[in-house]
Amino acid sequence: MTSHYTESKNHTPTPRQIRNSWVWFHRFGSSSYFYRVASRWAPRAGWCALILMVAGVYMGLFVAPPDYQMGDSYRIIFIHVPSAWMSLSVYILMAVSATIGLVWKMKVSFCVSRACAPIGAAFTFCALVTGSLWGKPTWGTYWIWDARLTSELVLLFLYMGYMALDKAIPDRSTASRATAVLSLVGLVNIPIIHYSVEWWNTLHQGSTVFRMDGPSIDTRMLIPLLITTVAMNLYFISVLFNRVRCELLDLERRTQWVREIVHG
Amino acid sequence: MLITIIKRDLKCVSHNLSGAIQPIGFFIIITSLFPLAVTPDPEALQSIAPGIIWISALLATLLALDTLFKEDFIDGTMDQMFIAADSLYVIAFARIISHWLFSGLPLIVMCLVIAMMLHIPAYTFDALIVSLLLGTPTLSMVGSIGAALTVGLRYSGVLLTLITLPLYIPVLIFGASCISADLAGFPWTGQAYLMGAMLVLSITLAPFATAAALRINMS
Numbered sequence: 001m002t003s004h005y006t007e008s009k010n011h012t013p014t015p016r017q018i019r020n021s022w023v024w025f026h027r028f029g030s031s032s033y034f035y036r037v038a039s040r041w042a043p044r045a046g047w048c049a050l051i052l053m054v055a056g057v058y059m060g061l062f063v064a065p066p067d068y069q070m071g072d073s074y075r076i077i078f079i080h081v082p083s084a085w086m087s088l089s090v091y092i093l094m095a096v097s098a099t100i101g102l103v104w105k106m107k108v109s110f111c112v113s114r115a116c117a118p119i120g121a122a123f124t125f126c127a128l129v130t131g132s133l134w135g136k137p138t139w140g141t142y143w144i145w146d147a148r149l150t151s152e153l154v155l156l157f158l159y160m161g162y163m164a165l166d167k168a169i170p171d172r173s174t175a176s177r178a179t180a181v182l183s184l185v186g187l188v189n190i191p192i193i194h195y196s197v198e199w200w201n202t203l204h205q206g207s208t209v210f211r212m213d214g215p216s217i218d219t220r221m222l223i224p225l226l227i228t229t230v231a232m233n234l235y236f237i238s239v240l241f242n243r244v245r246c247e248l249l250d251l252e253r254r255t256q257w258v259r260e261i262v263h264g
Numbered sequence: 265m266l267i268t269i270i271k272r273d274l275k276c277v278s279h280n281l282s283g284a285i286q287p288i289g290f291f292i293i294i295t296s297l298f299p300l301a302v303t304p305d306p307e308a309l310q311s312i313a314p315g316i317i318w319i320s321a322l323l324a325t326l327l328a329l330d331t332l333f334k335e336d337f338i339d340g341t342m343d344q345m346f347i348a349a350d351s352l353y354v355i356a357f358a359r360i361i362s363h364w365l366f367s368g369l370p371l372i373v374m375c376l377v378i379a380m381m382l383h384i385p386a387y388t389f390d391a392l393i394v395s396l397l398l399g400t401p402t403l404s405m406v407g408s409i410g411a412a413l414t415v416g417l418r419y420s421g422v423l424l425t426l427i428t429l430p431l432y433i434p435v436l437i438f439g440a441s442c443i444s445a446d447l448a449g450f451p452w453t454g455q456a457y458l459m460g461a462m463l464v465l466s467i468t469l470a471p472f473a474t475a476a477a478l479r480i481n482m483s
Contacts, residue, residue, distance in 0.1 A: 154430050161427035165413060168423050177480040178413045182427060185409055185473050189431050192462065196434035200441065 029106045031248045032257040038241035038248075046238035049231045056227035064221045073137040076130050078224055082232040084127040087155060088190075090120035090236065094162075095187040098180035107251060108244075110176035113183065114166060115243035119236060121159035128152055147197040154193050158186045172251070265349040269358035270365075277366055287367045288374055291324040295378045306383040313382035314443035318436050320378075321371055321396065325403040326428060328367040330421055332359055332411040333478065342482065352475035352482075360408045360471065368400030384447070391446035391456075398459040399439040405466035406431050412477035434462060 027033050060078035067074040094116035101109040131149060132142045143149070162179055169175035217225070252258045277284040298316045299309055336342040336359075345355050372393060379392055410428035414420035442455040 154433055157426070157430040161423075161430060164423055164426050168414070168417055168420070174416070174480055174483075178477060181409070181473055181477050181480065182413055185406075185431065188469065189434075192434045192465075193430070196437045196458075200437050 029104070029108055031108055031252050031255075034108045035245055035248050035257075035261075038245050042238045042241035042245070045234045045241070049234035049238055052227055052231035052234065056224045056231055059224035059227065060221075064224055065218065070138050073134065076134045077221075078228045080127060080130040080134060081225060082229040083123045083130065084152065085229060086232050086236060087120055087124040087127050087152065090116050090123060091155065091158070091183075091190065092187065094120060095183040098176075098183045102177060102180045102184075107176075108248070110180065111244050111247040111251065112240070113180065114176065115240055115247055117159055117162050117166065117179075119239055119243070121156060121163065123232075123236075124152060124156045124159060128156065147194075147200060150197045150200075151190075151194045154197075155190070158190075162186070265351075265354050266358045266361075269345065269349075269355060270362050273359070273362035273366075277362075284366050285370075287324040287328045288370050290327050291320050291371055291374060292378065294320040294323060295382070299382070310383045310385075310447065313379065313384050314440040314447065316382060317375055317378060317392070317396075317443070318399075318440040321375070321400060321439075322403065322429070322432055322436060324371060325367055325400065325407060326425060328363060329407045329411045329428065330424055332363050332408060333415045334411075334420075337415045337481070342478070346482070352478045353471055356408060356412065356474040356478060357471045360404050360474070363408065364401050364404040368396075368404055371400060372396045384443075388443060388446040391443050391452045394456050395439045395442035395452075395459060398456060398463050399435045402435050402459070402463045402466045403432060405463075405470035406435075408474045409470055409477060412474045412481070415478065416481040435459065438462070 028037075057078060060075055064075070066072050094113050097109040097116070098113040100106060101113060128149070131152070135144060136142050162182055165182055166175050166179045169178055249258055249261070295316055298312070302312065303309065333342065336345070342355070346352060349355055375392060375396060376389060379389065384392065407428050410424050410431070413427065414424050417423065438455045438459050442452045442459065445452040445455060
């Protein structure tokens with residue numbers, strides 16, 4: 001990393017300047033700054049995620065009442081639904097940070113995008129597996145060609161394509177920009193794929209949380225669901241930051257600040 | 265410049281006809297494998313024929329995609345064209361059009377023969393042709409992005425498949441359901457309109473993405 005916007009200035013901006021301008025944004029473009037912030041927040045987010053996850057799973061398993069139709073088997077939603085939400089939002093974050101990288105030529109956002117892919121793929125896989133395990137007692141089969149399952153599967157393919165392209169291109173800067181274009185194309189395609197499979201076949205139950213007339217899910221079920229969702233997000237932040245740290249150290253291995261960290 | 269590139273591609277194809285008919289040969293072979301593997305029963309074949317035709321069309325398009333930009337990229341023609349046209353968008357658009365002319369268009373002609381072999385009744389031919397006419401250019405458009413992204417790689421066939429096929433799913437769904445609906449006696453204009461919408465969207469956006477991907481690999 002040779003140049004950076006704020007570091008090239010002689011004076012440090014005052015808090016007011018930071019608030020009033022885009023300086024905070026450019027700060028995040030600095031690898032060393034992002035590395036420091038990520039190192040500070042990754043463990044904190046991780047611990048919070050662990051605590052919330054334990055609390056949420058406990059409430060989900062022991063406090064929430066059984067479903068009047070599905071009995072206890074529904075309790076997998078406390079993992080299944082957050083992973084499914086995460087799988088999509090991680091893709092969006094991946095594409096958005098790739099776009100930021102393309103537009104403002106920020107290496108850090110390419111690193112974020114690249115770090116998102118395996119995590120998002122893992123969430124997608126998790127959603128598919130838990131969904132299939134849940135499908136057995138409720139639908140009587142592990143897999144069904146239902147719209148949501150299919151679009152989740154396609155999402156997994158999109159992640160795999162992203163990672164495969166990233167691995168295949170030897171030059172790192174070319175790979176970052178090529179995968180950025182691919183993730184953008186995927187982002188345009190996701191709604192199209194979603195609606196096309198939606199109209200093609202549907203068995204999956206409709207949404208019970210995001211509705212115009214308020215959630216139709218029982219509050220005692222909703223609260224643990226929201227807690228595990230927040231825990232999943234924090235877990236994602238923690239893992240993402242750690243991955244980005246590794247990416248940055250690798251990318252900037254010839255710079256002074258990495259040497260200082262490595263050699264103490 | 266657009267016309268010039270297409271004319272050049274026409275000339276190249278006329279010098280190397282065997283290369284140009286490969287996708288069609290591939291299309292015929294794939295479709296004739298299905299009766300052998302599944303069943304020769306006319307009624308059963310008729311019910312899966314839309315899927316067979318569309319999957320084969322998808323794969324045939326994909327086969328021709330690998331060389332869409334690669335030859336020009338490797339021997340430096342791409343650089344020369346870029347200098348002459350000063351716009352990768354035009355080059356990408358021209359190459360996509362010629363890709364469709366040599367893989368999509370012959371496929372539409374050929375599919376009538378295949379349709380008869382799969383016992384699709386003649387009254388569904390309009391749905392068949394309209395769906396392929398709207399769908400195959402979309403496939404060329406979307407596929408060109410994948411071809412441009414992998415243009416710098418020596419062995420890109422499988423990778424190209426992996427990144428392109430998920431993007432083809434909407435076309436596959438509506439293309440096949442267009443024919444199935446007509447077979448079952450339902451109106452199929454809804455699917456056709458959606459395919460038209462996808463075609464317009466892909467013509468609007470895909471060449472930009474393709475040009476961007478080419479630029480990334482050329483720098």
